[in-house]
Amino acid sequence: MHLAHYLGLLHRSQIELAAAFREVGRMHRDEPDVFHVCERLAVQCDGHAERLRPFAERYSEEAPDEPERLHSTLFSGPRTGGLGLLRDLHDLYLMAAECDIAWTVVGQAAQGARDRELLAVVSACEGETATQLLWLRTRMKQAAPQALVVAA
Template identity: 55%
Template sequence: MHLASYLGLLRDSERSLGDAFRMVAEHHQDEPDVEHLCKVLGDQATNHSGALQSVVRRYGEQADSEPQELEAAEFGGTREGGVGLLRDLQDLYALASFVDITWTVVAQAAQALRDQELLDVIDAGEQETTQQLTWLRTRIKQAAPQALIAAR
């Protein structure tokens, strides 16, 4: 069974996403909504990783360096100014999308296994990841005109 590799991928992806949200929060303190919500969403992602612990005890977990590599590729460092904020939000969106589809893959296995505990963890994680993506999409739409047209 390869579920252990995907549980490792999911936990590592959530940890990477949490770190990335916190990095953006710290770097964009001049945007109070970004700072606050990125901290909240970063903690949320880290909590998702912890919520999988009981399932990992049953199925095991294989560590995966791909999420850290993806985070490193996306976040070689945060950027400055309005365009920098826009790009940082896009990078968060890419990472959150990766997490979202990984939840979907693990959910398919949980359904096949009829594992209600795992399905409950997945349901909560998927809902919050969807909220993260929704906020990111909205904030990107808000930042784009200012960064691309109004800024000099």
């Protein structure tokens, strides 16, 4: 069963996304909304990873290294300034989108396996990930004019 592969991918992606949210929040502490929301979203990602743990055990989680490669490719460290904030939010968005599609794939597998417990976790976490993507998109829209047009 290949579900273990995607459970591993999703589990590691959630851990990497939580770490990235924390890095960006700390780097952009001068933006109070960014710091506080990133901290809250990191805790949410930690919760997602924890909720996946019983299923990883049940299906013998395979932990691929793709999420770690994605994190290191996107984050050689958070950036400073307005443009840095915009780029960091953009990178977070890409990482969250990876989680979003993985939730979709795992949800389809849960339906196929008739695993109602996993499906319930997917449903809850997928909705929270969609909210993360919405906040990131909105915050990028807010940051873009200042970073791209006004700042010299």
